Amino acid sequence: MSGPLRIAVVYPDLLGTYGDGGNGLILARRAEWRGHEVELLQAPSDGALPGADIYCLGGGEDGPQVRAARTLHDDGMLARRVAEGAVVLAVCAGYQIVGRSYPDARGDRHEGIGLLDISTVNGSGPRAVGEVVAETVEGAPRLPTLTGFENHGGHTTLAESAVPLARVTAGVGNGDGSGTEGALAGRVLGTYLHGPVLARNPALADLLLGWALDLGDLPPLDDGAALELRQERLGGVAGQARRRFRPRRRVH
Amino acid sequence: MRYRLARITTRTVNATSRRLGRGHGTVIGGRAGLKVDPWLLQRLSAGRRVALVTGTNGKTTTTRLLTVALGAGGGDVVSNETGSNMPPGHVAALVGAGRTTQAVLEVDEIYLPRVLSATSADVVLLLNLSRDQLDRTNEVRMVAGRWRAALAAAPHTAVVANADDPLVVWGAGAAAQVHWVAAGTRWHLDAAGCPACEGRISFGGDGSWTCTAGCGFARPAPEASLQFSEDASEPHRGVWADGRVHDISLLLPGRFNHANALMAAVAAEAGGIDAALALAAMSGVENVAGRFTVCPFGPAQARLMLAKNPAGWSELLDMVAGDDGPVVVSINARIADGADPSWLWDVPFERLGERVVVATGERFRDLSVRLHYAGVAHVAHADPVDAVAAAAEGSARVIDVIANYTAFNHLLAARS
Ligand SMILES: [Zn+2]
Numbered sequence: 007m008s009g010p011l012r013i014a015v016v017y018p019d020l021l022g023t024y025g026d027g028g029n030g031l032i033l034a035r036r037a038e039w040r041g042h043e044v045e046l047l048q049a050p051s052d053g054a055l056p057g058a059d060i061y062c063l064g065g066g067e068d069g070p071q072v073r074a075a076r077t078l079h080d081d082g083m084l085a086r087r088v089a090e091g092a093v094v095l096a097v098c099a100g101y102q103i104v105g106r107s108y109p110d111a112r113g114d115r116h117e118g119i120g121l122l123d124i125s126t127v128n129g130s131g132p133r134a135v136g137e138v139v140a141e142t143v144e145g146a147p148r149l150p151t152l153t154g155f156e157n158h159g160g161h162t163t164l165a166e167s168a169v170p171l172a173r174v175t176a177g178v179g180n181g182d183g184s185g186t187e188g189a190l191a192g193r194v195l196g197t198y199l200h201g202p203v204l205a206r207n208p209a210l211a212d213l214l215l216g217w218a219l220d221l222g223d224l225p226p227l228d229d230g231a232a233l234e235l236r237q238e239r240l241g242g243v244a245g246q247a248r249r250r251f252r253p254r255r256r257v258h
Numbered sequence: 259m260r261y262r263l264a265r266i267t268t269r270t271v272n273a274t275s276r277r278l279g280r281g282h283g284t285v286i287g288g289r290a291g292l293k294v295d296p297w298l299l300q301r302l303s304a305g306r307r308v309a310l311v312t313g314t315n316g317k318t319t320t321t322r323l324l325t326v327a328l329g330a331g332g333g334d335v336v337s338n339e340t341g342s343n344m345p346p347g348h349v350a351a352l353v354g355a356g357r358t359t360q361a362v363l364e365v366d367e368i369y370l371p372r373v374l375s376a377t378s379a380d381v382v383l384l385l386n387l388s389r390d391q392l393d394r395t396n397e398v399r400m401v402a403g404r405w406r407a408a409l410a411a412a413p414h415t416a417v418v419a420n421a422d423d424p425l426v427v428w429g430a431g432a433a434a435q436v437h438w439v440a441a442g443t444r445w446h447l448d449a450a451g452c453p454a455c456e457g458r459i460s461f462g463g464d465g466s467w468t469c470t471a472g473c474g475f476a477r478p479a480p481e482a483s484l485q486f487s488e489d490a491s492e493p494h495r496g497v498w499a500d501g502r503v504h505d506i507s508l509l510l511p512g513r514f515n516h517a518n519a520l521m522a523a524v525a526a527e528a529g530g531i532d533a534a535l536a537l538a539a540m541s542g543v544e545n546v547a548g549r550f551t552v553c554p555f556g557p558a559q560a561r562l563m564l565a566k567n568p569a570g571w572s573e574l575l576d577m578v579a580g581d582d583g584p585v586v587v588s589i590n591a592r593i594a595d596g597a598d599p600s601w602l603w604d605v606p607f608e609r610l611g612e613r614v615v616v617a618t619g620e621r622f623r624d625l626s627v628r629l630h631y632a633g634v635a636h637v638a639h640a641d642p643v644d645a646v647a648a649a650a651e652g653s654a655r656v657i658d659v660i661a662n663y664t665a666f667n668h669l670l671a672a673r674s
Binding site: 023 | 389397398399447448450451456458460470597598600601602603604623624626627628630631633
């Protein structure tokens, strides 16, 4: 790869509702801390999507989600860059629209941009809201236990060419009855996890960076704060968070 | 008969609850009263002039400011000052109001249509609308749409609305009488899509905004504008389109509080009270439900500030950006805060720069990761009181403490 690593946060004006813009920042810092030159681009929906090596799509509300999908489709850059090997991290509403089809608030079906062979419909039960714990499955890259927060009403079904990212041990995930969470095809990775997902799962961030930089093993970083957060989330919040008189200690 | 019984029930349950030490008990009593008489809020509002205050941020402060402003006209004003801003809280406040003819009620954004129809309010203040508590109510546009329908059906209600917030303008846009106020907002992320069509809102540097798709949705001409001075020797001012200018001098800090005061002054004016008189009365308000109070924490002095969402945090971080003393940031994620603290990544913590920062609260680990990526060096303490003590070590400065909702209440209860 020549030139700086270009990371684009896609349509923060439409897909910026759940703090997922943090994923772009996290990828940028982790590359910079390892000495790579990085350009972090916020790409609003009223301009042409810039060419980038990594695209981050986040969660969004129903109306903006439809607008984002239509605009991405008309723009064409994302699909073009994916064909050329760009990496995509798509979260929640972003995950749904990179699939074949997804529903709006009324349940009407909309065409997605088809980067993942998945389709989403509205679930009949209550919204899936809460902590998710998931283990990566065979066929997906092996990662430490995934932790995140989900908030969606969609049920997502994977077709043949998409493999699930993980199997949920707590929470709902894809919600189609398969017990899976997220999906993966080539370098396009979709998930329902917020947190943002890369804040809680630095190994996932490094997986995406490794793809984009064509590097296998990245040198380790100081992930003390993230490891503590993971421990707290995976260990259950209740007992730990209310513990008082914790000994003082520098975080970094 | 039912009405009388409902009022007695509300009072009795409240008194019992207070005796049992369960706080003010306002919500419990109000709920019991509404069970006996579902029309209780309608009946209690009859014969009173009611003003409603709603919006994502600044409700409690503005309710207090407007209560004081209306009081400047003489006569008592009742208000739900304990912060219980849904119908049971309104009922409880009005049951205890005796013959008081004026009421100012803080209303949860979602409940505005219901409370408006129950109270037939004379005035409604719409402050701002942005994302809040994501896992409970994630559709700010839907809320704006509901406001719009409710206000269109209330032709006798005067609306005072923030002309700088497109979602508020959409919400107020179908009302019969609107007083637009240029109250400003630093947060545009939730209003990027045009609520009237498929277009986008473009914000000009001069405060103007318009839909780029040409549907005609644009900032309405304000009746009054806030001129917030960054220069300490210059007063902040409210400038009216008819040429009047009034100084706004408050004990409360920050641009947003001055905006709240201006909106309250315009609302007071709609209620027949001179704006200058209203502003003079508001200048004496020192703190609202503990917010912005400087109070002792052991040997330290701390200024407690509440921020509940990215827009509120953004305003507060701007406000403290000029200082260089220590800052304590406390984050919880209980139900009232929203269980997902992902919104921390929408908050520009980078503005804390080189200051001494202490992360605390039940979710201090989420905050710590956020600060790590923001490049803000910090220490972490699980216990908020310890955190304030740590920040005060070796500093004689007043400690700025910014907390979200339940974290703030915890600190308020813990001050010495
Ligand atoms: Zn428009």
